[in-house]
Amino acid sequence: MPKSGFAVIVGRSNVGKSTLLNALIGTKIAIVTEKPQTTRSRIQGILNDERGQVVFIDTPGLFQKTGDIVTERLNTIVADSLRDIDVVIYVVDPTRAIGNEERELLRLLEAIPKEKKILVINKSDLFTRSFEHEYERELDKYIAVIRVSALEEKGIEELKDKVFELMNEGEYYFPEGQVTTLEHTDWIAELIREKAFKYLQDEVPYSVSVRVDEYGEKKGIYHIHATILTNSEHYKGIIIGRAGLKIGEIGTAARKELEVALGKKVFLKLNVDVDEAWEMRFAHPES
Numbered sequence: 001m002p003k004s005g006f007a008v009i010v011g012r013s014n015v016g017k018s019t020l021l022n023a024l025i026g027t028k029i030a031i032v033t034e035k036p037q038t039t040r041s042r043i044q045g046i047l048n049d050e051r052g053q054v055v056f057i058d059t060p061g062l063f064q065k066t067g068d069i070v071t072e073r074l075n076t077i078v079a080d081s082l083r084d085i086d087v088v089i090y091v092v093d094p095t096r097a098i099g100n101e102e103r104e105l106l107r108l109l110e111a112i113p114k115e116k117k118i119l120v121i122n123k124s125d126l127f128t129r130s131f132e133h134e135y136e137r138e139l140d141k142y143i144a145v146i147r148v149s150a151l152e153e154k155g156i157e158e159l160k161d162k163v164f165e166l167m168n169e170g171e172y173y174f175p176e177g178q179v180t181t182l183e184h185t186d187w188i189a190e191l192i193r194e195k196a197f198k199y200l201q202d203e204v205p206y207s208v209s210v211r212v213d214e215y216g217e218k219k220g221i222y223h224i225h226a227t228i229l230t231n232s233e234h235y236k237g238i239i240i241g242r243a244g245l246k247i248g249e250i251g252t253a254a255r256k257e258l259e260v261a262l263g264k265k266v267f268l269k270l271n272v273d274v275d276e277a278w279e280m281r282f283a284h285p286e287s
Helices: 017-025 069-081 100-109 132-141 156-166 184-200 233-240 242-262 278-283
Strands: 003-010 043-049 052-058 087-092 117-121 144-147 208-218 221-230 265-274
Touching: 003 017, 003 100, 017 043, 017 052, 017 087, 017 156, 052 156, 087 100, 087 156, 117 132, 117 156, 144 156, 184 208, 184 221, 184 233, 184 242, 221 233, 221 242, 233 242, 233 265, 242 265
Parallel strands: 003 052, 003 087, 087 117, 117 144, 221 265
Antiparallel strands: 043 052, 208 221
């Protein structure tokens, strides 16, 4: 009988969780950007092989500022993801000292049995691993310690083997061949948001969201209309840029990657709009 189960990937912001998820699945599921704390939800990638099926869940990093409705929502997502899970993959970055965010994650992980936890030391390809010794006192709290380079996809097979070893026998949760639980339009929105962060850098804070308004195929060409949402007119102007330069760069980069992923020509139209209430809707999705 095959094995199946859920493995949640946790770690502070910018340790490479999304890059690791993409490497484990073998295709791009989660957006990757140098801007920290850009993951806003539980992004699930599905690994299928002859051993069974593992659903990997990428989570946001913990935010340290308080009193912000988006921050509170993100931290709730992290805490909820640790409940009723088969395996926890705790990803750390040995090039950075342990800080407050890391200590809070360690506190949350205390309640998880050792037999369910794997410590993944990422960025093993870098020479500057001067803080790796800070995790030595934690090693006996994990069933396994695996060094990887998510970017170079080193150590990934060893990690897969260990995850499957810890899974129980069970039926598949999703059809074979499915690689993510994201809706197609959600994946497109995430890809556009990734490009927005790339070209805007620090000019615009985290108050950027993307909504796909239209999506469909006509005569072999995918037609996609999407809107980049921000919470102020000031940021709207920055996203558009002088003579539409920034929005043009974002659109061109997103279109090229979409064409590679979809295997067809893409016509992408991007708009920018102000929606002061999107943060409230994110924080309270049930309302």
